[in-house]
Amino acid sequence: MLESLSLDGKxxxxxxxxxxxGRAMVRDMARAGANxxxxxxxxxxxxxxxxxAISLGVDATFV
Numbered sequence: 001m002l003e004s005l006s007l008d009g010k011x012x013x014x015x016x017x018x019x020x021x022g023r024a025m026v027r028d029m030a031r032a033g034a035n036x037x038x039x040x041x042x043x044x045x046x047x048x049x050x051x052x053a054i055s056l057g058v059d060a061t062f063v
Contacts, residue, residue, distance in 0.1 A: 007034035014038050017062075018045025030056040038062045 012029045016022035017038035023045070026038055030053040038053070038060060040046040046062040053060035 005032045007032040009033070009035075011035045011037065016040055017049050018042055023049055026050075026053055026060075027056075029053075030058045030060070033058060035059040036061070 012034040017026045018040040026049045038046045050060040050062040
């Protein structure tokens with residue numbers, strides 16, 4: 001989706017990042033090089049999303 005977008009060195013906050021559209025945004029923003037802060041109601045899904053983002057080579061934390 002965001003193949004031509006470069007967010008290297010930028011930081012992005014994603015709410016609802018554990019499932020659905022939020023999770024898709026986590027993947028796309030991480031692939032574009034953004035460092036992420038992922039927020040959500042349930043710790044399990046947002047922790048998994050952060051782990052996935054880290055595996056794509058960016059810094060990610062969850063709250």
